[in-house]
Amino acid sequence: MKSKNIINLQTFTGGIHPHLDKSLTGRKKFKPIKLPSKVRLPLSQHIGAPSKPVVKVGDIVKEGQVIAEASGFVSVPLHASISGKITAIKKFPVCSGKHSMCIEITNTETKTEINSTENTNDWKKFTPDQLKTMVEEAGIVGLGGAAFPTHVKLSPPNNKKIDIVIGNGVECEPYLDADRNTMVSSPDKVIGGIQIVMKILGCGKGAVGIESDTPDAINAMSQKTENISSINIVPLKLKYPQGAEKQLIYAVTKKEVPCGGLPMDVGVVVINVGTAVAIYDAVVYSKPLYERNMTIAGNCLNESVNINVRVGALLNDIIDEIGGFKTLPSKIILGGPMMGQTVYLLDIPVTKGTSGILCLNEKEISIFKMGACIRCGKCLDICPMGISPAQIAQAIEFNNTDIAQQLGVFDCMECGCCTYVCPSNREIVQLIKLAKQQIKNKG
Amino acid sequence: MSSYKLKTSISPHIRSKQSVSKIMWTVNLSLMPVFLFSIYNFGIQALFVTLTCVISCVLIEALCLRLRGKPIDTVFDGSAVLTGILLAFNLPPDVPLWIPAVGSIVAIGVAKQAFGGLGYNIFNPALAARCFLLSAWPVEMTTWQVHGITGATPLGIFKEKGMSYLLTQFSSQSDMYSKLFSGNIGGCIGETSVILLILGSLLLFYKKIIRWHTPVAYISFVFILGWLFGGQKGFLSGDPLFYIFSGGLFLGALYMATDMVTTPLTNKGKFIFGLGCGLLTFLIRKFGSYPEGVSYSILLMNTATPIIDRYIKNRKFGNPKGKK
Numbered sequence: 001m002k003s004k005n006i007i008n009l010q011t012f013t014g015g016i017h018p019h020l021d022k023s024l025t026g027r028k029k030f031k032p033i034k035l036p037s038k039v040r041l042p043l044s045q046h047i048g049a050p051s052k053p054v055v056k057v058g059d060i061v062k063e064g065q066v067i068a069e070a071s072g073f074v075s076v077p078l079h080a081s082i083s084g085k086i087t088a089i090k091k092f093p094v095c096s097g098k099h100s101m102c103i104e105i106t107n108t109e110t111k112t113e114i115n116s117t118e119n120t121n122d123w124k125k126f127t128p129d130q131l132k133t134m135v136e137e138a139g140i141v142g143l144g145g146a147a148f149p150t151h152v153k154l155s156p157p158n159n160k161k162i163d164i165v166i167g168n169g170v171e172c173e174p175y176l177d178a179d180r181n182t183m184v185s186s187p188d189k190v191i192g193g194i195q196i197v198m199k200i201l202g203c204g205k206g207a208v209g210i211e212s213d214t215p216d217a218i219n220a221m222s223q224k225t226e227n228i229s230s231i232n233i234v235p236l237k238l239k240y241p242q243g244a245e246k247q248l249i250y251a252v253t254k255k256e257v258p259c260g261g262l263p264m265d266v267g268v269v270v271i272n273v274g275t276a277v278a279i280y281d282a283v284v285y286s287k288p289l290y291e292r293n294m295t296i297a298g299n300c301l302n303e304s305v306n307i308n309v310r311v312g313a314l315l316n317d318i319i320d321e322i323g324g325f326k327t328l329p330s331k332i333i334l335g336g337p338m339m340g341q342t343v344y345l346l347d348i349p350v351t352k353g354t355s356g357i358l359c360l361n362e363k364e365i366s367i368f369k370m371g372a373c374i375r376c377g378k379c380l381d382i383c384p385m386g387i388s389p390a391q392i393a394q395a396i397e398f399n400n401t402d403i404a405q406q407l408g409v410f411d412c413m414e415c416g417c418c419t420y421v422c423p424s425n426r427e428i429v430q431l432i433k434l435a436k437q438q439i440k441n442k443g
Numbered sequence: 444m445s446s447y448k449l450k451t452s453i454s455p456h457i458r459s460k461q462s463v464s465k466i467m468w469t470v471n472l473s474l475m476p477v478f479l480f481s482i483y484n485f486g487i488q489a490l491f492v493t494l495t496c497v498i499s500c501v502l503i504e505a506l507c508l509r510l511r512g513k514p515i516d517t518v519f520d521g522s523a524v525l526t527g528i529l530l531a532f533n534l535p536p537d538v539p540l541w542i543p544a545v546g547s548i549v550a551i552g553v554a555k556q557a558f559g560g561l562g563y564n565i566f567n568p569a570l571a572a573r574c575f576l577l578s579a580w581p582v583e584m585t586t587w588q589v590h591g592i593t594g595a596t597p598l599g600i601f602k603e604k605g606m607s608y609l610l611t612q613f614s615s616q617s618d619m620y621s622k623l624f625s626g627n628i629g630g631c632i633g634e635t636s637v638i639l640l641i642l643g644s645l646l647l648f649y650k651k652i653i654r655w656h657t658p659v660a661y662i663s664f665v666f667i668l669g670w671l672f673g674g675q676k677g678f679l680s681g682d683p684l685f686y687i688f689s690g691g692l693f694l695g696a697l698y699m700a701t702d703m704v705t706t707p708l709t710n711k712g713k714f715i716f717g718l719g720c721g722l723l724t725f726l727i728r729k730f731g732s733y734p735e736g737v738s739y740s741i742l743l744m745n746t747a748t749p750i751i752d753r754y755i756k757n758r759k760f761g762n763p764k765g766k767k
């Protein structure tokens with residue numbers, strides 16, 4: 001049953017079809033680029049406690065060497081992404097707009113020999129616990145954007161039985177195209193990574209959800225799973241935000257993660273396909289996570305590309321390396337246009353969680369004037385979480401956070417669909433984010 | 444390189460191309476067939492009434508925005524024009540022209556702007572104005588003409604003299620249906636042509652500006668109630684087709700009860716709203732002193748909208764069935 005009928009594709013309820021597509025990167029292959037001569041690795045590029053440096057300024061480090069260790073369970077070690085000398089350990093500007101502790105490595109030699117892949121391990125001979133330790137030591141976090149430490153995800157409490165591991169091959173944000181590339185260029189690694197996760201969790205079933213607009217990825221992955229009956233490739237109807245965990249789980253299994261719950265509550269663990277590759281590399285090639293695939297796109301660039309970037313490389317250097325700007329950018333976004341974060345300068349590093357860099361020009365960003373809600377009901381129709389964005393936003397506008405909470409403001413996953421569709425340009429999800437912050441600050 | 448002027452903002456960074464004024468102008472456009480037909484059916488007077496409504500609505504909107512210190516550019520967002528058209532469509536074609544002017548003041552000045560402008564009004568402005576006019580000047584508001592001949596509307600005749608007398612006004616029963624359906628009868632400017640109202644609304648359904656829930660619930664409930672209890676010879680003797688094709692039901696169900704601002708947000712709520720309108724319309728037609736009850740029903744249900752929105756919610760994702 002590997003060849004799927006494309007007629008009745010599964011999906012989730014609600015959601016939108018953003019008007020932008022992926023044509024900018026033209027579904028291109030990865031473009032090879034030079035290694036950066038300088039990287040800055042923030043100590044906190046994951047959810048959880050920041051890593052603790054184990055090197056000092058002046059030390060010479062090799063690519064892949066541990067330069068900071070995990071501090072606590074929900075934390076990960078950090079590895080040098082290039083060989084060179086530690087030139088600074090201090091606060092630098094990072095993507096959040098703040099300054100944060102970073103380790104700066106400057107490459108002294110002109111060429112670095114790449115940690116070759118000569119000794120490969122057969123992952124099947126390791127025990128689940130050994131495998132999990134390898135994932136932990138490789139500093140792997142979710143590469144879909146959230147950057148949650150993967151080993152934590154792979155350690156569900158004993159009473160939660162995991163029945164299925166779902167590979168997230170849905171790249172639902174407009175522009176972003178790197179996950180598709182990953183699946184096309186190394187499908188065996190993706191499958192291998194998922195099999196490793198299945199072994200760690202002692203679960204016999206796997207699936208990979210992929211949207212139907214990437215037939216090349218579906219084909220590549222289907223071919224590789226031809227003889228692996230435990231892993232199913234599930235083509236999904238194109239829709240945003242299908243890559244959100246709860247929506248993907250519903251699309252693939254028809255199970256709903258309960259409000260406020262986690263995927264493991266319905267026996268599921270979701271692993272981004274990029275993360276699966278990182279897991280495979282960590283186990284089979286003993287290679288820690290210090291590089292990642294991403295899309296760099298936008299009309300003000302000379303060329304939009306999919307590339308493999310060293311963690312800690314500065315936006316400046318990456319953009320220069322791929323050909324620079326054609327016209328002045330007006331807005332630079334890390335991540336996708338629906339959920340990404342804008343940055344105000346280019347002197348900041350990409351992190352393990354950066355899925356893309358978008359450089360938008362004046363025309364691509366428009367300034368919107370927020371109007372009154374005309375109660376068109378569109379946002380209610382499309383909200384994938386089934387809450388009432390219109391009423392929540394109104395409550396927040398009137399400073400009524402209690403009502404906003406009753407209406408389920410914390411069920412909102414901040415996908416931004418409501419703001420996208422609103423004909424009155426209401427900044428619904430922006431208000432929601434603000435209110436969440438206010439409520440949390442209150443205690 | 445850090446000398447670029449980069450804008451920062453909170454995601455999402457892109458928006459759909461939909462806008463309030465696009466929605467409003469699309470609705471206006473969808474009403475054009477009915478508008479043209481009304482001129483054909485009632486003569487040039489229909490044009491004058493409609494123009495008076497539209498122009499005075501726009502002027503009063505501008506005046507109110509000015510007085511409230513609001514930006515005046517929303518005058519042409521199409522909503523004032525729409526209110527004007529809908530008000531005109533709910534007036535008899537030969538009202539003296541000061542009536543539409545007064546109506547526009549009530550619609551825009553009182554029902555819309557006094558409540559806070561577009562989005563904040565509780566009542567459908569056009570209907571609020573029509574009901575005001577009807578109680579203030581009942582004679583002017585219920586004098587009908589078709590092709591220059593003064594007469595009552597089919598609903599009025601039915602209410603006064605019964606179905607058998609009404610049928611004598613037409614050559615046959617099917618002639619009555621076809622005249623009702625095509626709109627070749629007396630009535631308010633925009634309510635008579637069922638076929639053109641449906642045609643126009645197709646555009647709105649296609650553009651997803653209106654949903655089927657309210658109109659379907661509304662019209663089918665009137666159909667059922669009219670069939671069961673609407674006849675003058677007891678249970679099941681009603682003529683359901685006559686019940687739905689006469690009066691302003693289609694105009695009301697397709698264009699007034701689907702007004703976004705004054706009706707429920709959820710589709711479930713819209714369905715309930717439609718049922719409520721259906722029930723009230725039937726009750727007023729059957730037991731009230733007016734032959735027609737569409738306007739009052741919708742206005743009454745407008746007041747129920749906040750309650751419906753309070754209790755009728757979409758099902759939350761991940762909420763076990765049956766729980767709130």
Ligand code: SF4
Pocket residue numbers: 382383384385386387388389411412413414415416417418419428429432
């Ligand atoms: S309310 Fe939250 S979950 Fe719903 S559409 Fe808006 S951002 Fe998405």
Ligand code: SF4
Pocket residue numbers: 372373374375376377378379380389390393418421422423424425426428
């Ligand atoms: S989409 Fe905008 S205008 Fe429509 S109901 Fe939601 S908040 Fe109101």
